[in-house]
Every structure is written in structure tokens, then in C-alpha cells.
Amino acid sequence: MEYSGYEGADAGIVGAAIAFLIGMFWVLTAIWVISIIGMWKTFEKAGRPGWAALIPIYNVVVMIEIVGKPMIWLLWCLLPCVNWIFMVWLTNLFSKSYGKEEGFTIGLIFLPFIFWPILGFDSSKYLGPSAAEARAFGNQFPPNNPYHQPPADQV
Secondary structure, eight states: OOOSSOOTHHHHHHHHHHHHHHHHHHHHHHHHHHHHHHHHHHHHHTTSOGGGGGSHHHHHHHHHHHHTOOTHHHHHHHSTTHHHHHHHHHHHHHHHTTTOOHHHHHHHHHOHHHHHHHHHHSSOOOOOOGGGGGGGGTOOSOTTOTTOOOOGGGO
16 A cells, blocks of 8 residues: 555645635735734824834834833833733723724724724824823823923923
8 A cells, every 4th residue: 555645535625724724824914914004004194104014013112102101111012911901001092092982992903904994094183192191180290201200391
């Protein structure tokens, strides 16, 4: 008996599996490209470079700048286990920076290939750092001021 290769039904199953994996690769690539295009346009609405959406860690840095949080958030977004909480929080603040609600945040998290293009191409405008709304809840320091120094106009 010769066992040099696949025969009959085995070859058909392997071929179908390979075709399925190649098809899934192209579907996932298309979903990724659509999400990146939406993120690109969203960054440009905030006056940041759109190409930043292509660079994995730098796009988180740009999101942190857009929402007005201190750069220590980058560390929190990279630490295992903690990063889930901070990335959801960052996404929520990001959608609030464009006047969207928590429901839109859920869409950005679970269906990014739909909601990033909506945010990038709809008529919503960048309203400014959403972290500024934290001052309404008793935070007397301006956003993105980790050293709690008074603004330059008050010195």
C-alpha cells in the first residue's frame, strides 16, 4: 500500500477547508480595510493625521490625544487584563467627543466595520476632548494635565 498522499474524499475535504480559509482571509481583510478607512476619516475630522490609523500603537496615542486624557493611558491600554477596561472607556470617550452616546460606543466595539465609517463619513463634528466633561463632576483640573498645574493664563 502506498500512503504518499490524499485520495478521494480526503482530498476534497482538504481542498474545501483551504478554500474556506482563503475566503475568510479575504473577508476579514475587507472588514479591516473598511474599519481603517472609517478611522482614518474620523482622525482627520479631529485635525489629526489620518495615516495614524494604520500604525497599531500610534493610533491609540492619537485617540488618547483626541479625548484629552494623559499619556499614562497608553500604559493602561497596553497592560494585559486592564487594557480591556481602558480601551472600552477610551472608545466611549472617543464617541462622546463626536457627540455620540453609549449605544454608538457599543457599535464601535462590536461592529467596527460599520460604526467607524459611520463616524468618519456622517455629518457629526469633532466637539473637542470629551474628558473636559469630567470637570462637571467635581474635577477642578483641566483635561490632559497630569501634574495639576494651573493653566498658563492663571499664572
